[in-house]
Amino acid sequence: MAELKNTFSWSFSAAEDFSECRRRRYWAKYAMWGGWREDAAELQKTAYRLAKMENRFSILGNAVERAVMWALREKQAGRDAGVDDAYEAEARPYLNRCWSESKGELWRQSPKKFCCLKEHYYREFDSASENEAVGMIKSRAKTCVSHFIESVLPRISGIPREREVAVARIEGGDPESFLFEGVKVYAIPDHVYLDGEIMHIHDWKAGREKDSHYDQVALYALWANVRHGRAPESIRTHVEYLGAGRTATVEVTAERIERVKKTVRESVAEMTEYLVAGDRARNEPLPAEDWELTAEGGACRKCNFLELCRPELGSDG
Numbered sequence: 521m522a523e524l525k526n527t528f529s530w531s532f533s534a535a536e537d538f539s540e541c542r543r544r545r546y547w548a549k550y551a552m553w554g555g556w557r558e559d560a561a562e563l564q565k566t567a568y569r570l571a572k573m574e575n576r577f578s579i580l581g582n583a584v585e586r587a588v589m590w591a592l593r594e595k596q597a598g599r600d601a602g603v604d605d606a607y608e609a610e611a612r613p614y615l616n617r618c619w620s621e622s623k624g625e626l627w628r629q630s631p632k633k634f635c636c637l638k639e640h641y642y643r644e645f646d647s648a649s650e651n652e653a654v655g656m657i658k659s660r661a662k663t664c665v666s667h668f669i670e671s672v673l674p675r676i677s678g679i680p681r682e683r684e685v686a687v688a689r690i691e692g693g694d695p696e697s698f699l700f701e702g703v704k705v706y707a708i709p710d711h712v713y714l715d716g717e718i719m720h721i722h723d724w725k726a727g728r729e730k731d732s733h734y735d736q737v738a739l740y741a742l743w744a745n746v747r748h749g750r751a752p753e754s755i756r757t758h759v760e761y762l763g764a765g766r767t768a769t770v771e772v773t774a775e776r777i778e779r780v781k782k783t784v785r786e787s788v789a790e791m792t793e794y795l796v797a798g799d800r801a802r803n804e805p806l807p808a809e810d811w812e813l814t815a816e817g818g819a820c821r822k823c824n825f826l827e828l829c830r831p832e833l834g835s836d837g
């Protein structure tokens with residue numbers, strides 16, 4: 521098999537990481553590369569393992585995504601599913617599997633195949649807080665699925681599957697991307713379909729509302745524009761806040777598309793400064809010490825890569 525190449529790429533989450541902490545981007549994109557190989561150096565293996573790590577909020581989002589898509593497919597097949605049906609069919613088995621793999625440290629065999637939760641890895645739970653987290657995930661997942669069934673499903677279940685637009689997922693290999701000015705840009709919207717002449721793009725959110733979600737769906741609009749040749753006025757983006765039961769439909773305009781292009785360009789240019797000779801085709805990073813550690817202690821406490829930074833952070837870590 522041909523050797524995989526670590527290609528320069530951009531994504532919304534990569535830009536958020538880079539902007540919050542340069543070093544985090546270094547660990548997640550460069551230090552981890554090849555860390556899946558038996559003969560990799562310890563640092564590579566650790567960075568790869570930490571890059572794959574989940575947390576209670578990320579698995580909540582994944583569980584909700586599975587359950588709502590299951591409920592949608594059931595409805596499209598003519599069956600009405602309730603909240604408990606969707607939770608039991610998809611969310612619960614997924615959450616139980618993650619939890620037991622993580623507690624049993626199965627990720628030691630394969631960080632790619634088995635789930636590792638940050639809270640277990642860094643021993644952040646005691647038995648009371650672990651029980652509380654389990655209860656929180658279950659209750660929030662059910663609330664999200666309930667809001668989906670009540671308010672989103674009636675709007676989208678009538679769209680025939682042949683009008684849905686395929687979006688490549690992480691589980692299937694290389695996720696959805698497009699080329700923007702020669703740079704590979706990842707954009708993975710949750711659900712996309714055509715209704716008449718309009719392309720609708722939905723993103724499910726199980727957590728709280730953030731301004732950055734509007735920029736994220738603007739990137740999806742750029743994906744629709746570049747990848748599918750859609751004019752801005754024929755794209756609608758919807759951020760579905762399933763926890764609150766609120767939909768934010770964001771208007772797509774030519775100006776909005778230009779703004780997101782500018783954001784991508786500026787962020788790509790900044791990231792390029794951290795490459796040897798500023799050469800994106802070569803994509804060789806400057807040494808680790810040139811990727812600054814964030815000055816924000818709060819960011820470190822939430823970060824998967826704390827283990828790798830501790831020697832440099834000293835008592836602050």
Ligand code: SF4
Pocket residue numbers: 541542543544545547813814819820821823824825826827829
């Ligand atoms: S632990 Fe802190 S300094 Fe290290 S990568 Fe994470 S956020 Fe950056």
